[in-house]
Amino acid sequence: DTGVSQDPRHKITKRGQNVTFRCDPISEHNRLYWYRQTLGQGPEFLTYFQNEAQLEKSRLLSDRFSAERPKGSFSTLEIQRTEQGDSAMYLCASSYEGRHTDTQYFGPGTRLTVL
């Protein structure tokens, strides 16, 4: 079991550019979550998928954010027209419904810096 992986680990972009992050969950996990963590704060929920269906989105997820999970495997999070306020660590987590449902395992995160 290789754990949750995220790519890239770091991304520096200029304001107004689009960025896309990828998350590969633990292979048998059917739930996948995205969180955002700013410096000195706890992670905040953005959205989650069960298989390929996006079941909940936070109000933090503005129109510039979109997440997909085609085929219920990996997921992508895209931010369009980035703003300096988007600078944060974007964390992905996965879990398996039906067994240890509440246990979410986190990846190492993608740190986004918007200049």
Place this chain on the structure above:
Amino acid sequence: QQQVKQSPQSLIVQKGGISIINCAYENTAFDYFPWYQQFPGKGPALLIAIRPDVSEKKEGRFTISFNKSAKQFSLHIMDSQPGDSATYFCAGIKAAGNKLTFGGGTRVLVKP
């Protein structure tokens, strides 16, 4: 709305001492309370967790105490070691788990 309040924001403890972190929650629908440990530049890692029908859970040097009536729970790190220096987050989640609601975090520094 901060549904999980965590204190203190930071603490310094000598090696071998006890670190105590407290959390209070508002949402009575929460039925699972994990603690996560996070090192700089890394994602949070599950440390220990408890359900509200249990008043205490111990795993090695880590113990959770839970007070359902007060809607409070705490993490005790016994015999603290320099390798325990990290940020600790408490969290709550509702049944059929969807989103974790995290506290603000406690930065623990264990001095040798």
